[in-house]
Amino acid sequence: AQRVTQPEKLLSVFKGAPVELKCNYSYSGSPELFWYVQYSRQRLQLLLRHISRESIKGFTADLNKGETSFHLKKPFAQEEDSAMYYCALSGGDYTSGTYKYIFGTGTRLKVLA
Amino acid sequence: NAGVTQTPKFRILKIGQSMTLQCAQDMNHNYMYWYRQDPGMGLKLIYYSVGAGITDKGEVPNGYNVSRSTTEDFPLRLELAAPSQTSVYFCASSYSRSGASGYTFGSGTRLTVV
Numbered sequence: 767a768q769r770v771t772q773p774e775k776l777l778s779v780f781k782g783a784p785v786e787l788k789c790n791y792s793y794s795g796s797p798e799l800f801w802y803v804q805y806s807r808q809r810l811q812l813l814l815r816h817i818s819r820e821s822i823k824g825f826t827a828d829l830n831k832g833e834t835s836f837h838l839k840k841p842f843a844q845e846e847d848s849a850m851y852y853c854a855l856s857g858g859d860y861t862s863g864t865y866k867y868i869f870g871t872g873t874r875l876k877v878l879a
Numbered sequence: 880n881a882g883v884t885q886t887p888k889f890r891i892l893k894i895g896q897s898m899t900l901q902c903a904q905d906m907n908h909n910y911m912y913w914y915r916q917d918p919g920m921g922l923k924l925i926y927y928s929v930g931a932g933i934t935d936k937g938e939v940p941n942g943y944n945v946s947r948s949t950t951e952d953f954p955l956r957l958e959l960a961a962p963s964q965t966s967v968y969f970c971a972s973s974y975s976r977s978g979a980s981g982y983t984f985g986s987g988t989r990l991t992v993v
Contacts, residue, residue: 810969811984
């Protein structure tokens with residue numbers, strides 16, 4: 767089955783501590799992986815894509831195909847990083863010619879002062 | 880550049896009432912989507928559209944209808960509202976079919992059915 771799993775509903779860390787938000791996926795193919803962020807009372811917005819290999823707001827994520835993971839990391843958490851984070855997967859079903867875009871259930875990150 | 884605009888932001892409906900959630904985008908994206916987000920759950924795809932005049936069902940289409948008469952607009956219609964439709968609804972659009980450049984989301988509509 768195709769799915770995205772974010773095992774932690776809530777992750778609390780102290781300011782300045784490292785952060786790792788876990789994302790594991792199950793997909794029979796070569797998917798594209800994304801992280802989205804939703805700050806309080808704001809819309810979901812794209813944070814980063816694995817194909818860009820970029821660092822946004824100090825966050826990075828490496829696609830590990832062997833472990834089927836795409837964990838989001840930041841070396842030093844800041845209070846303004848407190849938000850909901852969603853991992854998402856995009857993959858094509860070449861048999862049906864359709865694409866699936868699957869979201870995880872999200873992890874709430876709380877950065878404590 | 881407004882991106883994706885959703886209205887209304889909040890709405891309370893009585894059981895059996897109907898309403899339309901509006902969604903408009905100004906990025907000339909062909910692909911548009913409606914999701915619902917229930918507490919503790921991920922986003923569930925209700926309907927999507929690959930262009931004007933073309934729509935298709937997602938995972939949870941029952942109780943909803945959509946239309947896509949223009950590239951810009953993708954309204955979601957709720958007929959005979961039920962408490963199970965209490966949720967936050969998000970409209971999104973993307974440039975490509977795969978969403979490789981990411982989705983652009985609206986700010987959401989919080990709907991309560993009582």
